[in-house]
Amino acid sequence: MGLPFRHTDDELRNMYAGGHANGQARRYARFWAALFRSGLLPRRWVTLEVPGRNSGAPRSFPLGMATVNGERYLVSMLGEGCNWVANVRAADGRARLIHGTSERVQLIEVPVAQRPSLLKAYLEQVPGARPHLPVDRDSEIDAFVPIAARYPVFRVAPRRA
Numbered sequence: 001m002g003l004p005f006r007h008t009d010d011e012l013r014n015m016y017a018g019g020h021a022n023g024q025a026r027r028y029a030r031f032w033a034a035l036f037r038s039g040l041l042p043r044r045w046v047t048l049e050v051p052g053r054n055s056g057a058p059r060s061f062p063l064g065m066a067t068v069n070g071e072r073y074l075v076s077m078l079g080e081g082c083n084w085v086a087n088v089r090a091a092d093g094r095a096r097l098i099h100g101t102s103e104r105v106q107l108i109e110v111p112v113a114q115r116p117s118l119l120k121a122y123l124e125q126v127p128g129a130r131p132h133l134p135v136d137r138d139s140e141i142d143a144f145v146p147i148a149a150r151y152p153v154f155r156v157a158p159r160r161a
Contacts, residue, residue: 044125047098048074053090059083064126065097065156068118072156074107075122077129079150094159107154115153116144122153 048061061084066073076082088095093107110118123130123137133151135143 043099048084048095049098050084050087050095051091053087059087064128066118066122066125068121073118073122074154074156075119075129076152077132080152085152088154097156104159106157106159108157110153110155112149115148115151116141118153119144119148119151
């Protein structure tokens with residue numbers, strides 16, 4: 001029995017045409033944000049909460065998180081134009097991750113030169129991102145170099161009070 005959310009890679013890409021979610025993708029995002037927030041799924045599935053860059057009101061985004069050498073990373077599978085990236089930058093990286101409990105975090109943008117291995121790890125650990133990045137997860141690290149500047153990566157660090 002298939003999931004009611006089962007879509008082809010092309011359908012998933014079309015839900016985010018131009019780097020922005022269509023109505024169906026926004027409905028799914030609300031569903032997944034609530035589920036990830038609950039903490040019922042593995043720890044890599046989180047809800048990012050960050051102040052809106054214009055309103056200041058909290059905005060929630062369901063995200064997959066990769067872990068590399070004990071460090072956690074968030075990647076914008078939709079690239080530079082993604083709303084959560086703009087909001088994180090406007091908030092100077094201050095955000096909350098919610099997965100059963102709430103954690104105040106500082107998101108630190110990773111320099112482009114350090115991104116290729118992190119993008120590869122992200123594709124290995126977060127299957128939902130695979131249709132959106134133009135490199136196969138089994139590719140060598142060198143294949144990720146040309147796209148690294150287009151996909152922001154943030155290291156997740158604890159935020160002090």
